[in-house]
Amino acid sequence: MERALARVEAAAATPVPPAVEANGVDENVHRSLQERHDRLKTRVEAAITALDGIIAKG
Numbered sequence: 001m002e003r004a005l006a007r008v009e010a011a012a013a014t015p016v017p018p019a020v021e022a023n024g025v026d027e028n029v030h031r032s033l034q035e036r037h038d039r040l041k042t043r044v045e046a047a048i049t050a051l052d053g054i055i056a057k058g
Contacts, residue, residue, distance in 0.1 A: 004047035011040050 016033060 001047070001051055004044070008040065008044060011036065 014036075016029065
């Protein structure tokens with residue numbers, strides 16, 4: 001659980017480059033953020049599932 005939390009904290013601390021476009025949104029930055037979010041969400045869900053399994057075994 002501590003390793004999973006450390007990964008979440010590390011991902012949250014990763015700097016994101018500023019958006020630079022006329023409309024204020026750089027599509028590449030948005031896509032990159034969405035991909036990172038999706039990967040992080042998958043990892044967190046897997047960690048929670050693993051913890052549920054450990055807790056269920058008692």
